[in-house]
Amino acid sequence: MATLKELAAQEEKFVGGHTSCAGCGYPNIFRLSLAAIKDPVVVVGATGCCEVNTSIFPYTSWKVPFLHSAFENSAATCSGVEAAYQSLVKSGKAKDENFRFVAFGGDGGTYDIGLQSLSGAMERGHDLLYICYDNGAYMNTGIQRSGATPRYANTTTAPVGKVKPGKLQKKKDLAKIMVGHNVPYVAQTIAGNWKDLTNKVEKAMSIRGPKFIVVLATCPLGWATKTQDTVKLTQMAVDSCFWPLYEVENGKYKLSYDPKDKKIPLAEWLKLQGRFKHLFKPGNENLLAEIQAEVDQDWADLKALCDFHSQKV
Amino acid sequence: MTFTAGNYTGKLTVTELPEGGIWTEPGSSLMRKTGDWKTLQPVWDGQKCISCLTCWAYCPDSCFKTEKVLNEKTGKEDVKNRGIDLDHCKGCGICAAVCPPKVAAITMEKAR
Numbered sequence: 007m008a009t010l011k012e013l014a015a016q017e018e019k020f021v022g023g024h025t026s027c028a029g030c031g032y033p034n035i036f037r038l039s040l041a042a043i044k045d046p047v048v049v050v051g052a053t054g055c056c057e058v059n060t061s062i063f064p065y066t067s068w069k070v071p072f073l074h075s076a077f078e079n080s081a082a083t084c085s086g087v088e089a090a091y092q093s094l095v096k097s098g099k100a101k102d103e104n105f106r107f108v109a110f111g112g113d114g115g116t117y118d119i120g121l122q123s124l125s126g127a128m129e130r131g132h133d134l135l136y137i138c139y140d141n142g143a144y145m146n147t148g149i150q151r152s153g154a155t156p157r158y159a160n161t162t163t164a165p166v167g168k169v170k171p172g173k174l175q176k177k178k179d180l181a182k183i184m185v186g187h188n189v190p191y192v193a194q195t196i197a198g199n200w201k202d203l204t205n206k207v208e209k210a211m212s213i214r215g216p217k218f219i220v221v222l223a224t225c226p227l228g229w230a231t232k233t234q235d236t237v238k239l240t241q242m243a244v245d246s247c248f249w250p251l252y253e254v255e256n257g258k259y260k261l262s263y264d265p266k267d268k269k270i271p272l273a274e275w276l277k278l279q280g281r282f283k284h285l286f287k288p289g290n291e292n293l294l295a296e297i298q299a300e301v302d303q304d305w306a307d308l309k310a311l312c313d314f315h316s317q318k319v
Numbered sequence: 320m321t322f323t324a325g326n327y328t329g330k331l332t333v334t335e336l337p338e339g340g341i342w343t344e345p346g347s348s349l350m351r352k353t354g355d356w357k358t359l360q361p362v363w364d365g366q367k368c369i370s371c372l373t374c375w376a377y378c379p380d381s382c383f384k385t386e387k388v389l390n391e392k393t394g395k396e397d398v399k400n401r402g403i404d405l406d407h408c409k410g411c412g413i414c415a416a417v418c419p420p421k422v423a424a425i426t427m428e429k430a431r
Contacts, residue, residue, distance in 0.1 A: 010372045011398040014385045022380040022407035023348035028356060029411030033379040064324040065351055066342040200376040226411075234412030234427075237377050 007205050013041040017069070024067040026059045029233025031223035031240065032139040035197045036060075036110065039137060040070065042204040043211050045106045048073070048087055052080035052115030055146045056139070077115050082123035084109035085132040092133075106211060107133065113140040113154035116220075117178050128187040128216045135210050135217040138180065139197070141225035149228040153178040156248075157297055160281045161228075171284060171293055176300070184218040185254050191215075193253040195262070197223040198240035202251055202262055209253070222249045230280020242275040247305040252312065261312040272298045325350060349407070353380065357410025360430040363402045367424035370400045374414035374425065382408045 019040040026033055032055060040047065048071045051057040057074045060067040075083045088107045094100035109127075111120055116138040124136060143161050144150040151161040156177045160166045164173040184192045190213050193206040203221065210217040222243055224236040231239055243249040247269060251262040273294055276282040285294050322337050324347035337343050375383040384401040403414070415425040 010376055014372050014375050014398045015387055015396070018381050020381065021346045021349055022382060022404070023351040023353055024380075025351070025353065026379060028379075028409035029413060030379045033381075034377055037381060038376065060348065061342065062348075063340065064322075064327040064342060064344075065348040066345065067348040068342075069345040072342075198377070200373075232412075234416040236379075236411070236413050237417050 007201075007208060008042060010200065013038065013200075013204060016041055019047070019069045020060075021067050021069060023065065024060045025062065026055060027225075027227055027233075029224075029226045029236045030055070031141060031197050031225060031236050032056065032112075034200075035137065035139050035203065035221050035223060038200050038204050039108070039207040042207040043106060043108070045104045045211070046070075047106045047108055048084075048091075050074070050080050050084040050087065050107070050109040052109070052111035052120055053077035053146075054112035054115050056110050056112060058146055078119040079123045080109045080111045080115060080120060081127035081134075081136055084134050084136070085127040085130060088132045088134050107135070109134060109136045111136070111138050112144075112146070113138060113142060114144040114146075114152045116140075117153035117180055121183075124218075125187065128184065128189050128218065130216075132216055133214050135207070135219065137207075138218070138220045139223045140180075140220055141223045141228060142177075143225070143228050145225045145228040154180070157300070158282065158285060158293055160284065166284045171290065172281075180220050181218075181252075181254070184220075185257065187216075188257065189216045189218060190256055191217040191253070193219045193262075194249070195219060195221050195251055196240035196244055196249060197221055198237040199244070199251070206253060206262075228281065230283075231278055235278060239275070239278060242270065242278070245270045246272045246275045246301065248272060248275065248301050250305060250308055252308065258315045259308070259312045260315065261309065264309075272301050352406045354404075354406040354408050357408060357430045359410045359412060359427045360405060361403055361408065361410070361412070361414050361425050362428050363400075363414075364424045364426075365400075365402065367422055368400050369419075369422055369424075370398065371419065371422070372398065372400060373417045373419070375400065377413050377417050379411065379413065380407045380409055383414070 020036045051074045095102045151164040158172045160172045166172045181194045224239045226233045245265045382404045386401045390397040418425045
């Protein structure tokens, strides 16, 4: 597992000058995960901040081959590229240079719009890694709710008003959906923990077959947070157990980090975010208690599952 | 005239653009100076910096310059922090927030 010095010693495969907002949470996911991949790599991007900010013609922030086709099909495109490469190598038309394939997508392009193509690519067993950066809404087009928006968050299409306290539905658990595809490696991590992120990408690249990693990333615009808190916010999401760090290898759950007695109340994380500020108004205490209970229940379930799988039978 | 990202004016016709609408220069976004967005700017103190590179890891705009040097004591290769590329820094303040409190090598000041 690479140290920070080893990662920094390489040439950057993703450079600055892109047009993401100040304090954006996703660019360092690209930087760090590409730094963790030693082999030559091809990147496919779904529509979203990822593609819109980094590849405005004629400029590109990528120093690796980058392909974008549409919102819903980054996984399908990536699987096509992978299959074409394997075929060319097999027929002797291309040299086998051990190329690896990575697809990036936001939560809109993964949880909702791209789910069918992702499901197909995972089921067909292509040798690719799909990394979803999850900032919890369609931030690029103006903070519309997505399947990844947490309950009671304020978005422009599920706004907080006199009647409704934001989005009413619970966030989809995408990692579990991917575990259901029986793929060799699924992991959940954050952008604010370089070690966990790069370790998981490195581990994923050591495996042949479909791999999936979902990464929580802050969006200062959509979450209504201070730009300098970007890293701290994802770390607090882990400490509050809203977003546990875990990996699933061949169906076996393994916890990467347990906050134990450092576990913080969910409210501490929520109150730094403007999208949840209505929860702290008088009369909304029950909503706060409800989501805290939900997080505690999910955490207890996950822990039980990890304990069960760590037992030696 | 051969097409490059540098001479693109936005007024080229389809036949003058590269075939397939491909990007011709990898990493050409560096030509876009996003540094003029900032209202605050980080000031890096090379004397205090211990080159832990945490700021390098979390900078969204790849602004921290690093250099490979040979550690004379151990004879091993080391990587040193060599400061901030203010041409692309958007002044978010993440680097100052993640710099270890005991080191505090980065402070935020009003942008000039």
